[in-house]
Amino acid sequence: MEQEIDLKEIEQKTFRDCHQDGLLELVMGICMVTMSTRLISPFLVFMLALPVLLFGPVLVAMRKRFTYPRIGYVKLIPDKPKEVLAVIFLITLIVIVVMAVAFLLFGDVRDFNLWLKWIPVWGGVVLAGMFSSFGSKSGCARYYVFALWSLISGFVLSILNFEAVETGTLLYFLVMGCLLIPWGLVTFIRFLRKSPKRIQEINNGKD
Amino acid sequence: MAKTEIDNENLQPLAEIDRIIHEPARLLILAYLSVVESADFLFLMNQTHLTRGNLSAHLSKLETAGYVEIKKEFVEKIPRTLLCLTEEGKKAFQEYRRSMKQVLDSLAE
Numbered sequence: 001m002e003q004e005i006d007l008k009e010i011e012q013k014t015f016r017d018c019h020q021d022g023l024l025e026l027v028m029g030i031c032m033v034t035m036s037t038r039l040i041s042p043f044l045v046f047m048l049a050l051p052v053l054l055f056g057p058v059l060v061a062m063r064k065r066f067t068y069p070r071i072g073y074v075k076l077i078p079d080k081p082k083e084v085l086a087v088i089f090l091i092t093l094i095v096i097v098v099m100a101v102a103f104l105l106f107g108d109v110r111d112f113n114l115w116l117k118w119i120p121v122w123g124g125v126v127l128a129g130m131f132s133s134f135g136s137k138s139g140c141a142r143y144y145v146f147a148l149w150s151l152i153s154g155f156v157l158s159i160l161n162f163e164a165v166e167t168g169t170l171l172y173f174l175v176m177g178c179l180l181i182p183w184g185l186v187t188f189i190r191f192l193r194k195s196p197k198r199i200q201e202i203n204n205g206k207d
Numbered sequence: 208m209a210k211t212e213i214d215n216e217n218l219q220p221l222a223e224i225d226r227i228i229h230e231p232a233r234l235l236i237l238a239y240l241s242v243v244e245s246a247d248f249l250f251l252m253n254q255t256h257l258t259r260g261n262l263s264a265h266l267s268k269l270e271t272a273g274y275v276e277i278k279k280e281f282v283e284k285i286p287r288t289l290l291c292l293t294e295e296g297k298k299a300f301q302e303y304r305r306s307m308k309q310v311l312d313s314l315a316e
Binding site for chain 1: 238239241242243244245246247248249250251252253254282283285287289
């Protein structure tokens with residue numbers, strides 16, 4: 001069993017080192033803030049497409065430029081998409097059932113606005129699940145802090161009353177983005193300072 | 208250690224331990240490669256804290272044994288050495304873990 005524990009530690013260290021650049025948090029934060037821009041102007045809906053671009057070519061290009069020359073390239077074993085979708089579906093189902101019971105007891109289950117008002121709770125639970133999964137994979141406490149923040153802010157923004165029913169959801173994205181962007185940025189700057197480029201050193205020393 | 212030197216039946220798996228893997232540096236390399244899909248030379252060097260020459264020598268042995276696949280490629284004109292475990296390597300690593308566990312369990316009794 002000792003060997004299994006060591007392998008788990010190696011897996012966690014690999015995950016931590018792979019994400020030590022803070023770029024994942026930074027990109028996630030930018031995505032969240034982008035989604036919240038609908039709060040400012042309804043014409044910025046097209047910005048919702050930006051996350052696809054940010055998580056795809058932009059993140060890959062930034063890692064090629066800044067991360068891989070410093071710590072090397074690693075491709076982690078990817079999660080199975082079917083399992084990820086199944087977990088999200090299960091979480092959604094549980095949240096819907098709990099909300100339906102709560103609305104039956106304390107409100108009107110047929111009130112569509114009430115469902116919209118409580119969307120931040122669903123977002124909070126899904127993101128908390130994702131961050132907890134990161135926490136388990138990395139052994140880093142900060143992901144559990146993000147998970148807790150996600151849950152609390154989702155719940156609080158669902159309780160509060162706003163003029164427009166979707167305001168809570170958009171504020172939720174803004175609140176999450178405002179946590180993740182500074183965190184990612186500071187982590188990224190620290191990473192650049194403490195990790196010099198080593199790829200040239202490796203190649204120059206080639207026999 | 209020759210197989211005939213071992214009398215104790217419980218220690219029989221010790222004679223079957225894969226000597227290629229049973230070297231600390233190579234075991235560490237295989238352990239790191241077993242938890243990722245692929246990694247490059249620099250990443251593995253950072254993780255294992257082995258020197259370039261040392262890592263290179265151990266990787267050559269693992270490649271010769273058929274446990275590790277080494278691919279050379281260019282990314283934007285910069286050479287990159289990509290490493291991953293072969294199916295044979297994965298099996299050998301699992302078998303090694305099983306054998307060692309068996310040996311250590313029998314010693315503990």
